[in-house]
Amino acid sequence: xxxxxxxxxxxxxxxxxxxxxxxxxxxxxxxxxxxxxxxxxxxxxxxxxxxxxxxxxxxxxxxxxxxxxxxxxxxxxxxxxxxxxxxxxxxxxxxxxxxxxxxxxxxxxxxxxxxxxxxxxxxxxxxxxxxxxxxxxxxxxxxxxxxxxxxxxxxxxxxxxxxxxxxxxxxxxxxxxxxxxxxxxxxxxxx
Numbered sequence: 001x002x003x004x005x006x007x008x009x010x011x012x013x014x015x016x017x018x019x020x021x022x023x024x025x026x027x028x029x030x031x032x033x034x035x036x037x038x039x040x041x042x043x044x045x046x047x048x049x050x051x052x053x054x055x056x057x058x059x060x061x062x063x064x065x066x067x068x069x070x071x072x073x074x075x076x077x078x079x080x081x082x083x084x085x086x087x088x089x090x091x092x093x094x095x096x097x098x099x100x101x102x103x104x105x106x107x108x109x110x111x112x113x114x115x116x117x118x119x120x121x122x123x124x125x126x127x128x129x130x131x132x133x134x135x136x137x138x139x140x141x142x143x144x145x146x147x148x149x150x151x152x153x154x155x156x157x158x159x160x161x162x163x164x165x166x167x168x169x170x171x172x173x174x175x176x177x178x179x180x181x182x183x184x185x186x187x188x189x190x191x
Contacts, residue, residue: 011029024079037111053170063086065170066078071096073099074121078121082103083103101167119133129146131143139175139183141155142155158174161174
């Protein structure tokens with residue numbers, strides 16, 4: 001018995017199709033991928049990311065958006081948990097062009113996608129200068145920063161640490177992203 005092969009969707013076909021859907025979908029370059037629900041911690045961290053960015057970017061040309069606005073990265077469509085764009089966006093737009101900094105709040109179910117698949121797409125998108133994967137259960141973030149043709153990775157973790165975002169001229173204390181979140185305790189031996 002053979003399975004029928006479906007013709008992959010084009011980006012234009014996906015964008016047209018998705019506008020008519022009740023639920024949100026991302027696009028992996030071939031087909032729609034349904035968005036799933038998240039945890040309370042995920043929602044609160046996402047809110048805290050936007051709040052921290054908005055407070056520091058007030059009156060500046062860059063603005064935070066997400067998670068209800070999509071971006072196109074390397075031919076894929078994503079709804080990042082947060083991102084910053086420094087170009088004007090029309091009020092009725094559903095896609096924001098040229099994101100500069102992108103945040104994903106990761107979970108056990110999304111970790112591989114965030115770390116590998118989205119990372120690859122974000123790196124291939126010229127406007128994106130920094131990609132930050134915010135951990136949900138621990139006060140930590142993996143930061144990927146563009147340096148010319150290369151990307152550098154850094155782990156920022158613990159109380160009193162800040163996320164430097166020189167591309168948009170601000171720093172965000174990691175503590176603010178976890179405001180109101182009960183975090184899991186790390187083992188004493190660190191492992």
